[in-house]
Amino acid sequence: MTVTASARRKARHYAMQALYQWQMAGSNLNTIEAEFRTDNDMSKTDVPYFHELLHGVAKNLDEVEGIYTEYLDRDVEELDPVSRALLRMSTFELKNRIDVPYKVVINEAVALAKKFGPTDAFKFINGILDKVAAKERSVEVKADKG
Secondary structure, three states, X not given: OOOOHHHHHHHHHHHXXXXXXXXXXXXXXXXXXXXXXXXXXXXXXXXXXXXXXXXXXXXXXXXXXXXXXXXXXXXXXXXXXXXXXXXXXXXXXXXXXXXXXXXHHHXXXXXXXXXXXXXXXXXXXHHHHXXXXXXHOHHHHHHHOO
């Protein structure tokens, strides 16, 4: 299967929901992943990417949280669960998937925040991820800004 932008978008969508579930219920990641694969039509989803995001965030949680929490204006526990899941997932992508342009990572997170997050969460997510990208993708960001 050729990986399309749409298939990646669906992978992020499901990964964000799965991370949300993991945060809230504390269920086993493999169980959550199996439920998502069973309960959703994954035929047009980049399933390996979904798997990588879900397991990569959990496996590298301390590192991921250490990256974005330095830019927070509140304690990480005070974040709403959707914003927390998005910041975890997007920070993981910015750090580990340099094949994905930083603007794509941020735009996808903002779109998911608009859809699932509380009012104006997308502005907060955008601001934090801009700072993460400036640090984690400094060469790419500088080249982009001319």
